[in-house]
Amino acid sequence: MLVFFSFAIVLNGSISSAATLNQTNITSSNNGYSISTFDKSVGGNVLANSAIKKDIPRTSLSNQIFQMTKKGSVILKFGNGHGPKLLISVGIHGNEPQANIAAMKYIEYIKNKNFNGTIYIIPFDIPKDTALNTRYYNGLDPNRIANIKGTPSWKIVQFAKNNGINYLIDVHSGGGVGKNGFIYHNAVSTKNEKKWISYIISKTKCSTGVDKADNPGMIRIAAHSYKINSITLETERDTTPVMSAAEAEFKMILAATKYLGFP
Numbered sequence: 001m002l003v004f005f006s007f008a009i010v011l012n013g014s015i016s017s018a019a020t021l022n023q024t025n026i027t028s029s030n031n032g033y034s035i036s037t038f039d040k041s042v043g044g045n046v047l048a049n050s051a052i053k054k055d056i057p058r059t060s061l062s063n064q065i066f067q068m069t070k071k072g073s074v075i076l077k078f079g080n081g082h083g084p085k086l087l088i089s090v091g092i093h094g095n096e097p098q099a100n101i102a103a104m105k106y107i108e109y110i111k112n113k114n115f116n117g118t119i120y121i122i123p124f125d126i127p128k129d130t131a132l133n134t135r136y137y138n139g140l141d142p143n144r145i146a147n148i149k150g151t152p153s154w155k156i157v158q159f160a161k162n163n164g165i166n167y168l169i170d171v172h173s174g175g176g177v178g179k180n181g182f183i184y185h186n187a188v189s190t191k192n193e194k195k196w197i198s199y200i201i202s203k204t205k206c207s208t209g210v211d212k213a214d215n216p217g218m219i220r221i222a223a224h225s226y227k228i229n230s231i232t233l234e235t236e237r238d239t240t241p242v243m244s245a246a247e248a249e250f251k252m253i254l255a256a257t258k259y260l261g262f263p
């Protein structure tokens with residue numbers, strides 16, 4: 001009787017984990033991570049962007065991401081779920097490949113690690129814009145419409161809200177940033193945002209400030225409005241070689257995740 005009883009528990013465990021996988025529409029998974037399609041409306045061949053093609057190493061996972069993004073953006077999930085929940089959004093501007101390169105490097109770094117908490121990463125927010133190396137989506141700046149229902153940036157912020165995300169990083173590159181990178185913080189930062197930013201600065205010597213262009217349609221601002229601790233990372237786009245800029249951004253991502261207790 002005792003033997004049968006413990007068998008039933010194991011069986012029950014495997015059924016419930018299969019149901020969880022179904023529910024979240026996981027396309028594939030292994031011990032370290034899962035990957036699934038996020039937004040089917042924005043697919044594109046990111047390898048059409050010369051910096052993406054040249055500067056991201058080919059691995060089985062990067063090749064899978066490149067293939068899947070033809071049909072939509074993808075979201076990767078890492079960690080065991082017991083701890084903070086972080087979402088990293090990358091490349092809402094399709095002409096900032098330094099951001100995508102840094103995030104793909106981080107994905108390779110984290111992919112087989114076990115740790116407490118959850119990291120979600122969307123490495124190409126709008127693959128069709130990355131393919132064209134353009135900032136604009138249907139003639140609009142996609143990082144000014146996160147407060148408009150149905151847009152790609154709105155879907156990202158709603159995912160964060162609906163999945164209990166505590167921390168969000170929106171990853172960019174831009175001009176006049178400086179070689180160690182820059183963090184845009186919210187005009188009225190939460191206590192956690194302040195501590196988070198101080199830690200990243202202590203590790204990377206990056207700078208920080210507010211964005212004069214701050215707008216309720218930015219991913220960072222929209223997420224912050226839902227009480228999610230949110231920052232924008234920027235690395236130098238114009239005066240630094242692409243790979244050095246991507247490396248500086250990778251270091252900021254690494255510091256930002258270490259602050260949350262991730263590997």
Ligand SMILES: [Zn+2]
Nearest residue numbers: 093096172173
């Ligand atoms: Zn940008």
